[in-house]
Amino acid sequence: MTILVVVEHDRGSLAAATLEAMAAARRVAADLATDVSALTLGAAADAVASVLAEHGADTVHQVHHDLLADYGPEAWGEAVAQAVRALQPAAVVACGTDRGNEVMAQAAARLGAALVVNCNTIEVSAAGDATAQWTITRSRWGGSLLERCTLVAPVKLLTVTHHVFEASTSPGAGSVLPLPVELEAWLARTVVAERVERAAGVTLSTAPLVVGGGRGVGSAEGFASLEELAGVLGGVVGCSRAVTNNGWRNHTDQVGQTGTRIAPDLYMACGISGAIQHWVGAMASKQILAINTDPEANMVTKADYAVIGDLHAVVPAITNEIRRRRAQA
Numbered sequence: 559m560t561i562l563v564v565v566e567h568d569r570g571s572l573a574a575a576t577l578e579a580m581a582a583a584r585r586v587a588a589d590l591a592t593d594v595s596a597l598t599l600g601a602a603a604d605a606v607a608s609v610l611a612e613h614g615a616d617t618v619h620q621v622h623h624d625l626l627a628d629y630g631p632e633a634w635g636e637a638v639a640q641a642v643r644a645l646q647p648a649a650v651v652a653c654g655t656d657r658g659n660e661v662m663a664q665a666a667a668r669l670g671a672a673l674v675v676n677c678n679t680i681e682v683s684a685a686g687d688a689t690a691q692w693t694i695t696r697s698r699w700g701g702s703l704l705e706r707c708t709l710v711a712p713v714k715l716l717t718v719t720h721h722v723f724e725a726s727t728s729p730g731a732g733s734v735l736p737l738p739v740e741l742e743a744w745l746a747r748t749v750v751a752e753r754v755e756r757a758a759g760v761t762l763s764t765a766p767l768v769v770g771g772g773r774g775v776g777s778a779e780g781f782a783s784l785e786e787l788a789g790v791l792g793g794v795v796g797c798s799r800a801v802t803n804n805g806w807r808n809h810t811d812q813v814g815q816t817g818t819r820i821a822p823d824l825y826m827a828c829g830i831s832g833a834i835q836h837w838v839g840a841m842a843s844k845q846i847l848a849i850n851t852d853p854e855a856n857m858v859t860k861a862d863y864a865v866i867g868d869l870h871a872v873v874p875a876i877t878n879e880i881r882r883r884r885a886q887a
């Protein structure tokens with residue numbers, strides 16, 4: 559009765575989020591005194607077996623099939639469902655990314671099984687006991703409320719909220735086993751058909767520093783000073799929905815419930831009021847600096863640090879001061 563982790567990857571490039579799912583799975587496996595297995599879909603992911611072993615996989619089940627050459631939610635979901643039938647795990651865990659939740663929903667529908675998405679804590683009452691009670695806290699409404707629930711199901715399908723469980727190493731045996739699946743051609747009707755490369759560098763969800771701009775920036779052109787600051791600090795620029803609604807920036811830059819969840823070491827929120835829908839995407843930031851003219855703005859009251867002032871003066875001043883100090887160093 560293993561705990562099975564569904565490995566997220568893109569043509570063999572491992573998603574860091576998978577290692578969060580591995581950490582969560584190890585915790586549950588310890589409660590149940592069982593082991594952790596990983597499931598990789600597509601031959602391109604074979605190479606990540608050693609990383610999975612370093613993060614606690616005792617067995618890595620590798621599925622090879624022509625339809626798994628690239629991401630497709632239906633083929634992936636069907637492959638996961640077949641793996642669950644074959645391996646009979648106690649639970650299946652993935653990270654609650656867009657892909658993680660999509661694949662697990664596909665698998666759950668095919669299995670007629672219960673799926674609990676975006677879990678923050680998973681407590682199992684009695685070690686090794688098949689009647690153990692599973693108590694789960696999960697994020698609802700984009701993280702604006704937490705729900706405590708009990709899961710009763712023969713096989714538990716779970717996704718863990720992105721950025722809640724911290725990835726860590728813990729060596730597992732890492733035995734590699736092939737797992738055959740049968741996939742019908744029609745499952746390939748939804749596949750990734752086109753990829754648009756980001757300009758360069760780190761992504762919004764993984765950047766260690768994000769400079770976010772809101773309506774207070776005032777225009778698309780106003781983001782130049784935020785780009786400059788992010789460039790000096792090796793970060794990326796994010797924004798609020800007011801900005802994307804105004805067409806000042808692309809939706810790929812949006813932070814929040816209907817955008818990207820970020821977890822940088824520092825989030826510099828400039829001219830952003832901190833509405834709940836924005837906050838849920840930013841709250842995993844380790845430190846927040848708010849720059850706002852309104853001392854009562856939500857973002858200011860929730861931030862670790864705040865500068866009350868006009869961002870058009872404050873942001874260039876920070877950039878210039880960093881440059882000045884670096885020149886002196």
Ligand SMILES: Cc1cc2nc3c(=O)[nH]c(=O)nc-3n(C[C@H](O)[C@H](O)[C@H](O)COP(=O)(O)OP(=O)(O)OC[C@H]3O[C@@H](n4cnc5c(N)ncnc54)[C@H](O)[C@@H]3O)c2cc1C
Nearest residue numbers: 772773774798799800814815816817829831835836851869
């Ligand atoms: C279903 C739903 C989903 C949503 N999803 C998201 C989401 O994913 N992400 C998101 O961001 N929003 C989302 N929203 C919208 C959200 O409710 C807010 O409307 C939005 O976040 C506000 O953006 P803002 O903070 O930039 O603008 P505002 O709320 O207008 O705030 C602007 C801030 O800038 C400050 N300011 C003005 N001028 C300056 C200046 N010169 N210098 C410094 N500060 C200044 C003001 O004091 C104010 O605090 C969603 C809403 C709904 C209903």
